[in-house]
Amino acid sequence: xxxxxxxxxxxxxxxxxxxxxxxxxxxxxxxxxxxxxxxxxxxxxxxxxxxxxxxxxxxxxxxxxxxxxxxxxxxxxxxxxxxxxxxxxxxxxxxxxxxxxxxxxxxxxxxxxxxxxxxxxxxxxxxxxxxxxxxxxxxxxx
Amino acid sequence: xxxxxxxxxxxxxxxxxxxxxxxxxxxxxxxxxxxxxxxxxxxxxxxxxxxxxxxxxxxxxxxxxxxxxxxxxxxxxxxxxxxxxxxxxxxxxxxxxxxxxxxxxxxxxxxxxxxxxxxxxxxxxxxxxxxxxxxxxxxxxxxxxxxxxxxxxxxxxxxxxxxxxxxxxxxxxxxxxxxxxxxxx
Numbered sequence: 116x117x118x119x120x121x122x123x124x125x126x127x128x129x130x131x132x133x134x135x136x137x138x139x140x141x142x143x144x145x146x147x148x149x150x151x152x153x154x155x156x157x158x159x160x161x162x163x164x165x166x167x168x169x170x171x172x173x174x175x176x177x178x179x180x181x182x183x184x185x186x187x188x189x190x191x192x193x194x195x196x197x198x199x200x201x202x203x204x205x206x207x208x209x210x211x212x213x214x215x216x217x218x219x220x221x222x223x224x225x226x227x228x229x230x231x232x233x234x235x236x237x238x239x240x241x242x243x244x245x246x247x248x249x250x251x252x253x254x255x256x257x
Numbered sequence: 258x259x260x261x262x263x264x265x266x267x268x269x270x271x272x273x274x275x276x277x278x279x280x281x282x283x284x285x286x287x288x289x290x291x292x293x294x295x296x297x298x299x300x301x302x303x304x305x306x307x308x309x310x311x312x313x314x315x316x317x318x319x320x321x322x323x324x325x326x327x328x329x330x331x332x333x334x335x336x337x338x339x340x341x342x343x344x345x346x347x348x349x350x351x352x353x354x355x356x357x358x359x360x361x362x363x364x365x366x367x368x369x370x371x372x373x374x375x376x377x378x379x380x381x382x383x384x385x386x387x388x389x390x391x392x393x394x395x396x397x398x399x400x401x402x403x404x405x406x407x408x409x410x411x412x413x414x415x416x417x418x419x420x421x422x423x424x425x426x427x428x429x430x431x432x433x434x435x436x437x438x439x440x441x442x
Binding site for chain 2: 147166167168170171172233234235237238241242245246248249
């Protein structure tokens with residue numbers, strides 16, 4: 116299990132950011148290489164992410180679901196469950212958003228297996244950290 | 258594109274893949290550099306003239322679409338033909354996206370078998386000065402030049418959210434046979 120903490124600030128009200136993170140059609144493309152395949156319910160989507168690793172690329176496909184939401188506290192947990200397309204790998208994560216006026220924090224608890232994890236945990240942590248960091252920048256611009 | 262010399266002067270040499278090799282070496286860096294490879298890339302379509310006469314010079318043109326990945330080292334996984342083809346596609350689509358590769362010397366100073374060359378290299382649509390040394394020892398032209406990609410406006414390739422990068426400086430080397438003087442009669 117890899118756990119990471121990030122924060123973002125965009126100067127927007129908590130209610131604005133709350134709507135943004137719960138709108139999976141807006142949120143998922145904020146992940147580099149991520150796209151919504153099908154919106155299956157207001158709180159769930161089928162999605163995929165293509166991760167370029169230089170010459171190679173890995174695609175993970177699965178679901179993103181809002182499994183907890185507390186509108187008063189502006190706190191939500193999104194669960195990602197995905198499998199490597201054409202491989203044995205898994206990439207699952209619980210992502211907890213806690214928002215306040217001006218930005219928020221993101222706690223990521225991820226489990227990665229297969230080819231993506233074969234580089235070692237140190238590399239994986241660095242890559243995940245860079246992925247979430249990039250995500251927060253894109254999210255701040257939404 | 259300048260045409261290669263016909264090699265009629267004993268001091269003039271026409272060079273190309275038939276008598277030499279033009280190579281590019283790239284290195285990787287970054288927190289996830291394990292996921293990438295140091296690459297040896299061959300240029301398969303190029304032509305050059307080396308004229309060591311009084312008003313001589315060096316001119317080289319290369320086809321940016323002719324780069325082929327010869328080997329990748331230092332990666333966690335072996336590079337297969339599919340991955341090599343993907344890299345070649347990336348070079349064409351994201352690195353050498355426009356214009357020819359052209360070098361013309363502006364000055365050459367010879368000291369024994371060593372040539373100190375200065376000139377201008379056009380790469381990805383931009384012209385920039387470059388200097389390097391070549392050796393003509395043992396009837397071969399050998400040497401390398403460091404090309405700092407950002408000097409030509411090329412953003413070094415990155416992947417994995419910036420944790421895997423190609424270093425800004427890549428090495429371009431030449432190793433070509435020079436016909437012996439008495440071959441010209």
